[in-house]
Amino acid sequence: MSAMDAAKRSWPAPSAGRVPLWVYSDPDVYALEQERVFAGPTWNYVGLEVEIPNPGDYRRTFIGEKSVVVTRTKDGAVHCFLNKCTHRGVEFCRTDCGNARNFMCPYHQWVFDLKGNLIGVPFRKGVKGQGGMPEDFDFKDHPARPLKVEVVNGVIFASFDHDVPPFKDYLGESMYHYFTRVFDGRGLRLLGHERQDIPCNWKLMQENIKDPYHASLLHVFLVTFGLFRADQKSEVKLDPSGAHAVLVSRKGEQKAGEGLEEMASFKADYALKDPRLLDPVKEFPDANTVIMQTIFPNLIVQQQSNTLATRQIIPKGPNNFELYWTFFGYENDDEAMVTRRLRQANLMGPAGLVSVDDGEVLEFTQNGARPHPGDLAVMEMGGHDHADTDHMVTEAAIRGFYEHYARVMGFKREGA
Amino acid sequence: MELQFEVERLLYEYVQTLDDGHLERWPVFFTEECTYQVIARDNFDRGLPLALIRCESRDMLHDRVTALQQANVYGPRYLRHLVSNPRVVERHEESVLVQSNFAVLRTMLDEPTKIFLAGRYLDRIVVDSGVLRFSEKRCIYDTLLIPNSVTYPV
Ligand code: FES
Ligand SMILES: [Fe+2]
Numbered sequence: 001m002s003a004m005d006a007a008k009r010s011w012p013a014p015s016a017g018r019v020p021l022w023v024y025s026d027p028d029v030y031a032l033e034q035e036r037v038f039a040g041p042t043w044n045y046v047g048l049e050v051e052i053p054n055p056g057d058y059r060r061t062f063i064g065e066k067s068v069v070v071t072r073t074k075d076g077a078v079h080c081f082l083n084k085c086t087h088r089g090v091e092f093c094r095t096d097c098g099n100a101r102n103f104m105c106p107y108h109q110w111v112f113d114l115k116g117n118l119i120g121v122p123f124r125k126g127v128k129g130q131g132g133m134p135e136d137f138d139f140k141d142h143p144a145r146p147l148k149v150e151v152v153n154g155v156i157f158a159s160f161d162h163d164v165p166p167f168k169d170y171l172g173e174s175m176y177h178y179f180t181r182v183f184d185g186r187g188l189r190l191l192g193h194e195r196q197d198i199p200c201n202w203k204l205m206q207e208n209i210k211d212p213y214h215a216s217l218l219h220v221f222l223v224t225f226g227l228f229r230a231d232q233k234s235e236v237k238l239d240p241s242g243a244h245a246v247l248v249s250r251k252g253e254q255k256a257g258e259g260l261e262e263m264a265s266f267k268a269d270y271a272l273k274d275p276r277l278l279d280p281v282k283e284f285p286d287a288n289t290v291i292m293q294t295i296f297p298n299l300i301v302q303q304q305s306n307t308l309a310t311r312q313i314i315p316k317g318p319n320n321f322e323l324y325w326t327f328f329g330y331e332n333d334d335e336a337m338v339t340r341r342l343r344q345a346n347l348m349g350p351a352g353l354v355s356v357d358d359g360e361v362l363e364f365t366q367n368g369a370r371p372h373p374g375d376l377a378v379m380e381m382g383g384h385d386h387a388d389t390d391h392m393v394t395e396a397a398i399r400g401f402y403e404h405y406a407r408v409m410g411f412k413r414e415g416a
Numbered sequence: 417m418e419l420q421f422e423v424e425r426l427l428y429e430y431v432q433t434l435d436d437g438h439l440e441r442w443p444v445f446f447t448e449e450c451t452y453q454v455i456a457r458d459n460f461d462r463g464l465p466l467a468l469i470r471c472e473s474r475d476m477l478h479d480r481v482t483a484l485q486q487a488n489v490y491g492p493r494y495l496r497h498l499v500s501n502p503r504v505v506e507r508h509e510e511s512v513l514v515q516s517n518f519a520v521l522r523t524m525l526d527e528p529t530k531i532f533l534a535g536r537y538l539d540r541i542v543v544d545s546g547v548l549r550f551s552e553k554r555c556i557y558d559t560l561l562i563p564n565s566v567t568y569p570v
Contacts (some may be wrong), residue, residue, distance in 0.1 A: 095460065140525045191465025192459040195561045198439035220487035270486065329467050342465055342538065344470070351566035353483045359565045360490040386544060 003031035007410045010083070014415040016242075016402040017380045024201040024366065029409075036408055037297045038064025038315075041164045043150065043157040045299035045312050046070050046080055048326060050154060051097065055220045056114065059097040061324075062314045063158060063298070068147065069103070071114045072158060079114030080158040082145040093142075102269045103144075117145035153183040155310070167312040171295065172239035178293050181284060183302055187331030190310045193339060194325040194349040198359050200323040200366035202313050203405070208358050209294045210248045210397035212236060213291070213381050218361060221353045225278055226252040227304065228290050230392045231259050237388045241407075242400025245295035249392070251280070251305070252291040258317035277343055280305035294397070296404065306337070307344035321364060323359075324395040325349050422504050423514050425543060426548045431518075434569055442511035443477035444567050447544045447551045449475055454570050455536065468566060470559075480569070490567045494523040495532065497570075499561065506559045511542045511551060518555070519570060522563070533559045533570060 001315045006028035012020050019344070021027060038044065044063040049060050058071040060083060067083035085092045087103040092105040092112065104111045111120030113263050118139045127133025147158040150167045157167055168176050208214070215222060216230035223229050234249040244263040272278065280289065283306060293301040293376065300311040308329060325348070347354045367376070379402075382394025386403055389396055406413065430445050446452065453467040469555040471477050498519045506513035515538055522532035535557035542551045 049455065074537075078476035128522050190464060193454070194456060194468055196565075197561045197563050199564065217491060221483060225485070265487075267486065271481070272475075274473050276472065277476065277479060338465070342467065342470055345466060346470055349468055350562040353480075353487065356565045356567060357489045360567075363491065363564060394534070 001396075003028050003035065006015070006032045007036075009409075009411050011406050013376060014383050014413060015380075016399045016406065017384050019379060019398075019402055021369045021375050021377060023203065023405075025370045025373060027320050028316070030201075032409060033315070034064045036410070037405075039066070039160040040153050040205040040408060041159070041161040042162060042297050043159050043167050043170050043295075043297070044135045044297065045155065045310060047156050048154055048188055048190065048310070049078065049151060050080070050155060050190045050328070052328075054099065056099040056101060057097070058093070058114070059311070060093050060095065062322075063147075063160070064315055065399040067091050067093075068158065069144075070149075071100075073114045078149055078151050078156055079115050080147040080149045080156070081112075081143070082147070084144065085110055085112075086118060086142040086144060112144050116146050118142045118144075130265060131377060134234050135144060144380045153180060154184045154188050155183050167261055172241070173237045174237055174294040175246065175295070178237075178291060179250075179295070179301065181286075181291065182301060182308060189329045189331050189333060190339070191327040191329060191330065191345070193331075196323040196350040196359060197316075197320070197323070198323055198362055201318055202315040204362045204365055205300070205311075205313050205321065205323060206297070207398050207403055208362060209292050209300050210245050210247070210401055211395060212249075212392035213395060213402070214361075214398075215247075216392060217263060218357050219354050220267060220270070221347070221409070223263055223265045224267045225370070227278075227354075230263070234392045235388065235390050235405045236392070236394055236397050238386055238397055238400045240398075241404050242386045242402075243273070243404040244294060245397035246291055246293045247397070248288050249290040249394070250274075251286055257405055272381070276347060277338060278305075280344070281340065282336075283337075294401075296401070302348065304347060305344050306340050307342065307348055309345075309348060319370065344403070372387045419504060419543055420514065422548055423504065426541065426550075427502055427537070427539075428501050428516075430550075431499055432518070434497050435494075439481045439568070442480070443474045445478060445550055446553070447542060447549045448474045448475050450477075450549075450551050450553075452477060452550075452569075454557065454566065456560055457556050457558050458557050458560055460554075462531060468562075469570075474508055476478045476570075484567055488567065490565055493567070495568055496521045496523075499537070514539045514541055515521050518570070530563070531559075532563055533557050533566075535559065535570075 053070045055074045068081045070080045083093050090107045109122050115117050148162045215228045230254040238245045291303045298313045302309045309327045312324040379395040379398045386396045386400030452471040454469040455467045459562040500517045502516040520533040525527040540552035
């Protein structure tokens with residue numbers, strides 16, 4: 001079966017709340033995702049402007065499996081192009097970040113400028129009248145493929161599809177509101193990166209952050225210290241397509257509330273010896289303390305108390321992906337705030353007191369699901385639809401994701 | 417010579433304690449006021465302050481242990497630390513700065529043993545109540561792309 005055949009697949013249920021387990025492991029489905037999702041009409045996160053502040057600065061990253069370079073040119077503009085030499089396909093930029101005047105492919109030394117234009121081909125006219133490129137070879141026809149770029153309050157997005165709608169329309173009014181709550185135009189301060197290799201399908205990561213149901217059960221740390229809990233004021237919101245979502249919550253107390261008897265993970269006597277770890281200060285105008293936003297297809301924006309991060313999803317085959325974490329604060333943070341953010345970063349990342357649970361459970365999910373591609377997952381907590389809700393006992397945002405995903409992938413739904 | 421021997425013994429006992437699973441004894445290797453950080457090499461080289469794990473006191477080390485014993489969910493594993501090339505790189509009145517290399521091997525139930533992390537320790541060591549302890553320990557890892565989770569101390 002090929003990727004094209006994969007497109008003829010049908011969704012074996014009338015609802016996006018029943019998800020066939022083959023979406024997590026089928027190599028043809030995965031290949032089709034590379035075309036339709038990551039190289040399709042989507043905006044993909046490729047970094048923060050603060051990572052490339054000066055002309056000539058660049059960073060190398062990935063959209064789906066494709067390597068791309070993000071650059072800043074002399075005029076201050078941000079560009080993004082494929083990190084693939086148009087001669088024979090070599091990945092010409094091999095460092096994560098740096099400053100360059102142009103990029104020279106190591107193989108035959110073709111040179112690309114900071115916009116990806118081809119500007120040099122050694123021996124183009126031949127040597128001593130021999131060889132060389134044909135007369136009709138034109139540099140203009142062979143740039144490193146340029147992507148469309150949009151910079152939104154310091155966050156860089158790129159798309160292979162030059163007809164993709166503007167980012168604001170892509171996200172929808174309400175999701176754009178949440179996005180610009182964190183990215184409100186203030187200068188950002190880069191704190192550092194963490195990289196995590198998680199042995200499961202990339203979609204499980206999107207699901208995980210769209211799933212408030214688990215957060216109240218799996219994470220002892222969140223539940224016990226009231227950082228995210230089903231008995232707190234909370235909301236799940238989606239854009240109309242279902243593609244993007246936010247989970248919104250407010251910090252509560254470390255005390256018993258309704259529903260707590262079902263949360264085996266609540267530990268009333270659990271205390272920190274050094275409480276500085278959890279010393280959040282209010283920094284946004286509203287009362288929300290947690291906002292986790294998922295943006296289709298490759299971005300999670302994390303705000304848990306004062307720890308802010310983007311998490312970029314980089315698929316590495318059907319059974320594996322990289323989660324690339326970028327922790328940041330604001331330019332005008334004082335030293336106390338920087339320290340607070342660095343401390344609270346203990347909750348997140350590959351050693352996070354909260355997120356370790358997720359990485360591990362996602363690995364268990366892949367191991368459990370992979371041998372059973374013909375079975376269905378049941379994601380019907382809170383009903384069948386993907387409407388906004390004002391509680392956490394729902395899988396609506398996951399249903400929204402698969403509603404959108406099945407449409408993008410061209411899967412026909414049985415019985416619909 | 418004497419110092420080299422004492423430093424090596426501290427390092428070896430530290431990793432042996434971790435590998436034997438005596439996590440409650442991990443904080444004992446540190447002074448009460450201490451810092452422990454696990455830092456990605458690229459962040460360290462670029463002067464970015466983020467750490468994968470950042471403990472600012474012995475109490476915070478205890479909190480880590482409590483979390484990994486009582487709060488976190490993760491698959492069972494064995495870890496084994498190898499330490500080599502310990503060298504005193506700075507001598508001060510009250511402390512020495514020691515650099516050594518480490519490798520951590522990880523054995524999961526259904527996988528052959530793999531190298532999990534490689535890097536170096538940068539340790540500030542002091543005499544505290546008659547024994548050597550770490551007043552600062554930085555674990556700077558080369559393995560930028562971490563195989564899923566760092567559950568136990570490095
Ligand atoms: S492959 Fe790049 S110059 Fe030949
Ligand atoms: Fe989680």
